[in-house]
Amino acid sequence: MMKRTYWLAIPVITGILITTACGTSRQPPTEIIASAESAISLAKDSNAYDYAARDLRGAEDKLQQAKEAVQKENYEDAQRLAEKALMDAKLAKAKADASGEHDATEQMRESVEKFDQDINR
Numbered sequence: 001m002m003k004r005t006y007w008l009a010i011p012v013i014t015g016i017l018i019t020t021a022c023g024t025s026r027q028p029p030t031e032i033i034a035s036a037e038s039a040i041s042l043a044k045d046s047n048a049y050d051y052a053a054r055d056l057r058g059a060e061d062k063l064q065q066a067k068e069a070v071q072k073e074n075y076e077d078a079q080r081l082a083e084k085a086l087m088d089a090k091l092a093k094a095k096a097d098a099s100g101e102h103d104a105t106e107q108m109r110e111s112v113e114k115f116d117q118d119i120n121r
Contacts, residue, residue, distance in 0.1 A: 028070045029079040036063050036082050039089035043096060052095035059088035 040059050048056040062085035069078035 026075060028073075028075055029066070029082050032079060032082040032086060033063070033066055033070070036066070036085040036089060039086050039093065043089045043093040046093045046096040047100060048092040048096040050096065051099035052092040055088050055092035055095060059085045059092060061085075062088060 036059065040056070040063065043052070043056050043059070062081045066078045066081035066085060069075070069081060
């Protein structure tokens with residue numbers, strides 16, 4: 001009798017575990033969406049529209065699509081799109097930062113050259 005109860009419990013426990021595992025993926029990906037929004041904001045603050053407009057627009061588009069997927073309760077697509085938006089926004093910020101640093105270096109080089117010219121007069 002004890003063995004029979006044990007074997008009946010296995011399918012019940014397995015069913016509970018599967019239901020629980022599937023249930024956790026049924027939540028809207030609010031954290032990753034918030035992270036993507038924050039990353040887009042940081043990219044904008046780094047002048048990404050000037051240096052990486054395509055990447056920034058791609059991030060904004062994917063974020064919008066993720067929000068639409070949440071409205072349709074398609075959380076898996078929303079998660080995937082929000083992750084892509086986050087990566088695009090980080091890429092846009094990195095490109096903007098690198099370009100901004102290049103511009104600053106170029107301005108510094110031009111200032112040093114002008115200073116050298118002034119000294120040699």
